[in-house]
Amino acid sequence: MSLGEIAERCYNMTTSYLKVSTSSIIIKETQDAVRLTRQHLLEEVFTRWSPLNGEISFSYNGGKDCQVLLLLYLSCLWEFFIIQAERSQYDFKYQKFPMNNLFSVYIDLAKTFPTLENFVNLTSERYQLSLYSSMREHGTKASNMSCAFGDFLKRYPETQAILIGVRATDPFGDTLMAIQKTDSNWPDFYRVQPILHWKLANIWSFLLYSDEPICGLYGNGFTSIGGIDTTIPNPYLIDSKDNRSKLSLEFQWEIDNAFERGNDKINVLEVDPDDQLWLKKLGSEKYLPGWYLINDEIERAGRIKK
Template sequence: MEHIALSFNGGKDCTALMHLVRAALHKHNTARGRPTTALVSFCVLYKKPFPEVDCFVKSSVGRYSLGLVEKSGSMQQGLQAFKDDHPEVQAIFVGTRRDDPYGDKLDFFSPTDAGWPQFMRVNPILDWTFDDVWGFIHGAAVPYCSLYDHGYTSLGDVETTVRNPALLKDGVYQPAWSLANGCLERSGRSASSSSQPSGSLDVFAASN
């Protein structure tokens, strides 16, 4: 278990993934009579994060005993700092889906790109859809960030993220899972936040 980590930034996709990974590890360890220790989770901080996201991440750390490691700077800088601090970690679970920018270029197991700190990116929910994620969250009664109740469908920096205009009905923003067309999931994100190069925050951390 010391060789794996989880990319967790409070978004819906990595929240669903976190529960799947924790359940799998618990089953694996229980079958072998081993205790389940804290899951190391990795997060590169946004320059201007939503307070609601920050609050949700911190509450999740306490609720699920996550060994959260927060790094500042770019994703590449954050990954290098994480690798320097945790050289034993070889693979990182990531909540990327094929619908994410550049997600269609990934496999379930994809090494980081050349020139990046070397990890194996493990993408268990790669083939999940927007509706699949919300179906799992609601079906398993998984707590999630409150912003999704108020018209946000994809979360990033405060300066690059707004409520999804497709959810505005009669002057009121509907919750994220009300989005009829999953292709519009990122309509609340600026173009700059949706055009990152391969290996970047969206491909690595799936901040949705």
């Protein structure tokens, strides 16, 4: 798929999600969350910076939150294109989607799960990311995010604003704003944070409905992915009788009615063999998929301090 084609798919998928008529409170809340994010992108971000020329970039690490933001960003790019095209004197059929790739940045941090790295590569192709990689640029993995973004800005000085898939329920997330400058100890640019209001349940509902590929770690009990040394599957998702009595699958409708799905399988990818070995060494427990957990307070229960 070209960037125009995947952007159009995301637009159609999002429109379809917004049209769902349901008694599910989660879906209704997620529809509101989608509307707010889209409105923010179209009315406050794309009017301030152009998505076409590198003024805006997208920070992407393959996690579920930035993936959801990416789907919404692509859907808005398509809408932005349609609006521009309608203003033009030429017929729509003569209009060409104005970009081939999406400006984006990935900081390769040390000790990342191979499954997540594979997912970044795969989705980078799917979403036509022109992905700056700190590893490719400098030959070593980064140990410090702000320095790595400093290097990125030296390479792409036209960057004014970077999109981030952070949520208010993340550590220190409750004081963040939708658009703000970076802190003084960070390189100078605007942070654009359009999914602060999204809860964990909203992320799963939208992602499962989208039928876009889901990183394999989430299929195996992960709910939040950090480095290999500091992340284990979420203990609240151990497949025990006790946990099962406390958890329930809230997204059966999204799974059964996923957008344009040809089969009845959730589009969750394989775990890399190295990570499978690592998981085996960790213990013999089986885990329920990440989307069985919707309590934001324990989303990071698998993040451990060393």
